[in-house]
Amino acid sequence: LAKTTQPISMDSYEGQEVNITCSHNNIATNDYITWYQQFPSQGPRFIIQGYKTKVTNEVASLFIPADRKSSTLSLPRVSLSDTAVYYCLVGDGNYGQNFVFGPGTRLSVLP
């Protein structure tokens, strides 16, 4: 399984765009990149998933360069409620989806 590296923590202010970059140098051909958000004492929540180029949904965008060795989660105009831990995971899209979680990035949004 590909190992991921993310910043341990980030600070931002309300209304700003936040970009969290994840490195996954050993990503395999079949691997997808998935981001989760977790609030204290809750299970992680799926944010977005992609394979290559750019994916956008109602809450975030995911940018994946051609070599797929990194990815960037972009959160537009963050609010205080976006304060959470964000995990980048890389895993096979087949039955072996035993994604390995790292320590994640603790995002603090300040007023």
Next chain:
Amino acid sequence: DAGVTQSPTHLIKTRGQQVTLRCSPKSGHDTVSWYQQALGQGPQFIFQYYEEEERQRGNFPDRFSGHQFPNYSSELNVNALLLGDSALYLCASFRQATNYGYTFGSGTRLTVV
């Protein structure tokens, strides 16, 4: 549509006891994974069940065992509890042959005293 349901939400056990945690996957999902999350750390993969069989296992001792039932629900059993087993236990489900991420439950907070 209910998501992943876990029970109980909180549990206190004594060292050496045994515990069973339960999980009902999201409707339409057929695969269940269990994770252990210690305070301040990311979730650690315990094992995954599909078609009532353990398909993948993380680096956890045999004291941790599980089961999946024909209705896709699952149980996690932990024997001979240690203080270090205190954690949030998360159940996650997904449907095979799809490329969407897991849906997680809110977890069971286990405290071993």
